[in-house]
Amino acid sequence: MTAQRRKGATGPSVPLTLVMTVLALYTLLPLAWLVINSTKTQSALLSSFGLWFSGDFALWDNIVQTVTYNDGVFVRWFGNTLLYVIAGAGGATILATLAGYGLAKFRFPGRRAVFAVVLGAVAVPGAALAVPTFLMFSQLGLTNTPWSIIIPSLVSPFGLYLIWVYASDAVPGELLEAARIDGAGEFRTFFLVSARLLAPGAVTVLLFTVVATWNNYFLPLIMLSDSTWYPLTVGLNSWNAQASTAGGEAIFNLVITGSLLTIVPIVIAFLFLQRFWQSGLAAGSVKE
């Protein structure tokens, strides 16, 4: 669909395609390695060539071992991750959509201050705040609970920014004026009219926040000391640390199969919803 406006283009270029193939191999190779090696037993893993299948096809066996190891702790971690994603990313999307819309469509005292503070926060190194956040939460008695993961996930300054940009164009001011003249309240207008127009932007924010919470590692690492509340990322890392310790049980096949099971849902979501990524990022870069 881009071809028609590229008048200068003179058809496909073979060298360009070859160079890009090399780059695509680079990005896909580790994923291929993961898929191939999740089909190997622990002993075949150590003795075979990394980029080809070897020994018994043990994928199913590895999956069963992964989900049953340690009384099925992996399934528990999977459930925890889902909880953090649904509550954290869902909540973050709702808060960012409301606030982005409020900033785009209303003039109110303190609006500029809100803006400056939120944009400034994007530059604050989030991970550097983890320690003071941990200390605060521990005084509030929230560490080692799901709340310590969900509450910090609820804020997405980037999501707020995207919705603000998106709402400026997607929700016409005249439409809101018309609704006001009809006597509709602001919230009624938001839920009946604006929310529908904002939906594509909100889905984009949801995708970003889902990936961020699904992949969250640092925050749960410091907030949780009890493995029952671990998300998949921290759980997998603890398995790897165990396998790498001298005398620890060698469960590299579980680390690898667990890694595969961790990325399958997010990769599927990602592929099906990819057009939203693009429209959202486009909105973000236009405004700048």
Next chain:
Amino acid sequence: MTPKSPAPTAPPARPDRRRWVGWAFVAPFMAVFLLVLVAPVLYSIYLSLFREQLIGGTSFVGLENYGRALVDPKFWDSFGRVLFFLLVQVPIMLLLALAAALAIDSGRLRFAAFFRVSLFLPYAVPAVVATLMWGFIFGTRFGLIGNLNDLLHLELPAPLSHSWILAAIGNIVTWEFIGYNMLIFYSALRVIPGDLYEAAALDGAGQFRVVTDIKLPAIRGAIVIASIFSVIGSFQLFNEPNILKPLAPNAISTYFTPNMYAYNLSFAGQQFNYAAAVAIIMGIATMVIAYVVQLTGSRKEQAR
């Protein structure tokens, strides 16, 4: 604040109640924002001004922790490492991403949609999984490097050894974020108005001229944004070295990056006050450098 006099650009006067209705939409976000972003910043500033002693409890020490950090060789070691990482890895990653975005946008690439998805896919992979995969691939036990050494009787340098570990981490970070940056550039390229290309074609401009004179200037904003995100990301480097540590215990110290240093000071050393000072210095350094990147970007714009 002067509530009676409306700002010159304000919409026509409305009932007073209306003026505050925007807050109802913004307030829930701001409440959580204050709790999880503003409060920790203030709390860490407060913490950084005190010292906890075994005898005598906590005492106010002013800027002593900051002074200590500024002469701490471990802090400078970690700071120098991320600065070096930033100066090498970020340009490589952004140039590759930019080249890929231009290639996909050029209309001269077969299977452009496939390449776009393939490059972007790693962004969906959690840092933990990405690091574990690459860590195993780099490993000499059952990794590809070990395989290649056996197969071809080579002595390839071990990526997880002391001298190569930073390059190995640079590779992991590049792998994770090349597609994300590519998509930022590509999205910006896609919204360049078509008539600019038509004008260029009328002028007889070649593909190369189109790139240098139309495309690159048009996406400068996206380049600045991507650079700022990458600067922030480099200074915050934590996940990859921390996850690689069990696989490369001798190559990664507890003060490999400033963030790891602050983390280990807090959780292994219980030195919360000093760790807070280190975190704040890094926060200020990040903001200064992000600001410089932004200034450089906009100055070039004025020069044109």
